[in-house]
Amino acid sequence: MENTLIYDLDLHFEHKQWERELEFWKDELKTFKNRLSELIGRYEDQKVLAKLEHYQNEFILHEGVINDLKETIEEHESNMAEHSKVGEEALDVSLVEKHVKFRKKMEAQRQIYAELKKDFFEFLTEYWT
Structure with missing residues (x-):
């Protein structure tokens, strides 16, 4: 990666994709x-209420x-803007490495969120009658 020139415009595009994805998750x-x-309001069973509380906590987290x-x-966007102000359209290696680490974090979070949704839908199938 040390010989590769990475432009902030390329990373900005990925940031926008991630922001839209995160907004979708919030919705x-x-x-x-x-x-x-x-x-x-439908259940009094403590087992069911405990599961509801579990999902409530997971959603808050x-x-x-x-x-x-x-x-x-x-x-990261702010940092890129600072580079742009001083005429640097390419980012240094450390900033690109942070971006790549963040990309991996997003990928991991996608998996975590997908599993949470799957579990929640299975729960709904069991108790939503």
């Missing part, structure tokens, strides 16, 4: 929370992760 989480609210990811993207 989905709102819908999932609404489902939880509907179910809370995931919202925090989304916010952290968005903040990291904003910081």
Whole structure:
């Protein structure tokens, strides 16, 4: 990677993709929370209520992760803007390495979120009657 020239425009494009994805996740989480609210009033069984609380906590945690990811993207965008102000359209190796690490973090988070959704839908199938 040390001989490769990476332009901030290329990374900016990926940032925008990630931001849209994160916004979609936030919207989905709102819908999932609404489902939880509907179910809370239907059940008194402690086992079911414990599962509802588990998902509520997971959704809250995931919202925090989304916010952290968005903040990291904003910081990187700000850093790229500073480079651009001084006429540097290509980023140094350390910034590109951070971007690549963040890409891996996004990929991991996609898997975590997909598993959470899968589990939640299985739960809904079991108790949403």
